[in-house]
Amino acid sequence: MCGAPDQDTLPALEVSTKEAVVHGFVTRAGSPLGGAYVRLLGSTGDFTAEVQSSATGYFRFYAAEGDWTLRTLYRGGSVDTSVTAVQGQAVEATVVVPD
Amino acid sequence: MSRADVLVDADWAEAHLDDPKIVFVEVDEDVSAYDGGHIKGAVRLDWTTELQQPEARDVIDAADFGALLSRKGISNDDTVVLYGGNNNWFAAYAYWQFKLYGHADVRLLDGGRKKWELDGRELVKDVPERPATTYTAQDADLSIRAFRDEVVASIGAKNLVDVRSPDEFSGKIKAPAHLPQEQSQRAGHIPTAINIPWSKAAADDGTFRGDDELAKLYADQGFDGSTPTIAYCRIGERSSHTWFVLRELLGHTDVKNYDGSWAEYGSLVGVPIKKDV
Numbered sequence: 424m425c426g427a428p429d430q431d432t433l434p435a436l437e438v439s440t441k442e443a444v445v446h447g448f449v450t451r452a453g454s455p456l457g458g459a460y461v462r463l464l465g466s467t468g469d470f471t472a473e474v475q476s477s478a479t480g481y482f483r484f485y486a487a488e489g490d491w492t493l494r495t496l497y498r499g500g501s502v503d504t505s506v507t508a509v510q511g512q513a514v515e516a517t518v519v520v521p522d
Numbered sequence: 523m524s525r526a527d528v529l530v531d532a533d534w535a536e537a538h539l540d541d542p543k544i545v546f547v548e549v550d551e552d553v554s555a556y557d558g559g560h561i562k563g564a565v566r567l568d569w570t571t572e573l574q575q576p577e578a579r580d581v582i583d584a585a586d587f588g589a590l591l592s593r594k595g596i597s598n599d600d601t602v603v604l605y606g607g608n609n610n611w612f613a614a615y616a617y618w619q620f621k622l623y624g625h626a627d628v629r630l631l632d633g634g635r636k637k638w639e640l641d642g643r644e645l646v647k648d649v650p651e652r653p654a655t656t657y658t659a660q661d662a663d664l665s666i667r668a669f670r671d672e673v674v675a676s677i678g679a680k681n682l683v684d685v686r687s688p689d690e691f692s693g694k695i696k697a698p699a700h701l702p703q704e705q706s707q708r709a710g711h712i713p714t715a716i717n718i719p720w721s722k723a724a725a726d727d728g729t730f731r732g733d734d735e736l737a738k739l740y741a742d743q744g745f746d747g748s749t750p751t752i753a754y755c756r757i758g759e760r761s762s763h764t765w766f767v768l769r770e771l772l773g774h775t776d777v778k779n780y781d782g783s784w785a786e787y788g789s790l791v792g793v794p795i796k797k798d799v
Contacts, residue, residue, distance in 0.1 A: 498640055498642050
């Protein structure tokens with residue numbers, strides 16, 4: 424499997440010591456925003472991965488340690504959110520899409 | 523062949539939804555995407571269960587491809603417009619497979635599902651009923667498919683374009699960053715390969731960049747247009763995207779997709795591997 428897994432049916436999160444997970448929720452006006460395209464960009468802005476947020480707005484990346492940008496595309500625009508991934512941890516990021 | 527012969531934009535697609543000789547085909551790895559809504563009249567192809575053999579790791583053969591398209595109600599003289607999620611990765615893979623088996627007129631929808639959704643264009647849940655056809659597939663065109671022995675022999679001799687992300691190329695990670703990293707194969711890349719991630723060929727909305735921009739992108743990374751080329755990624759679908767760019771958009775004639783890709787190469791015994799980390 425290589426494509427983006429369905430974020431509605433992901434297995435329970437278990438973070439190994441080798442992984443640096445970035446995950447969280449996309450929200451708009453306090454409500455979950457499903458169907459947004461969340462792109463994981465490296466420190467130089469290079470694209471690394473993309474998933475579509477689940478019905479609950481959830482997204483998950485298995486990144487590497489370091490600084491990342493989450494570029495979230497929604498109907499009508501996009502928003503960037505910074506996050507730092509830590510080895511062996513699941514770092515939570517909240518993406519807030521403008522009303 | 524021009525860009526318009528291989529790529530259609532969303533406006534063109536919307537204007538041709540009811541054209542009886544044009545068949546829209548959604549190709550996803552995640553089949554639930556189609557169930558949740560698809561372009562009106564589009565039929566579904568499942569990359570995992572329909573385009574791949576059920577046991578051996580290989581594409582289906584010509585006879586099975588013909589039977590599949592017959593069941594789907596696609597004729598040899600239909601114009602097939604492919605689209606899908608993941609920035610058209612699997613649609614590009616299907617495009618390559620349609621070309622492998624000699625389909626005359628196949629095109630990609632620029633931007634795939636993502637642009638269609640972001641544009642707010644109509645998606646429907648009605649599944650079309652297309653009468654079965656008698657589709658005849660051609661013998662596989664192996665001028666567009668590379669196997670492992672050719673890849674090994676091409677080290678230092680042909681353009682080897684590794685289209686994975688920089689961290690996969692360097693060996694820092696073994697799979698795309700939206701997937702768990704437990705894999706058995708080694709990390710790194712094929713020696714002498716250049717790393718031009720597939721994503722550089724596309725804008726945020728999944729549409730392909732312009733021809734001039736694409737030509738400059740590859741030239742700047744050391745791509746030699748006068749030399750035969752083999753593109754690879756992890757399982758052959760992202761490299762189909764780049765194969766499409768190099769052969770179908772930019773017109774390089776000798777470009778092959780190595781669909782075995784890193785999942786195969788990184789597990790081979792005795793082949794050289796370069797790791798940068």
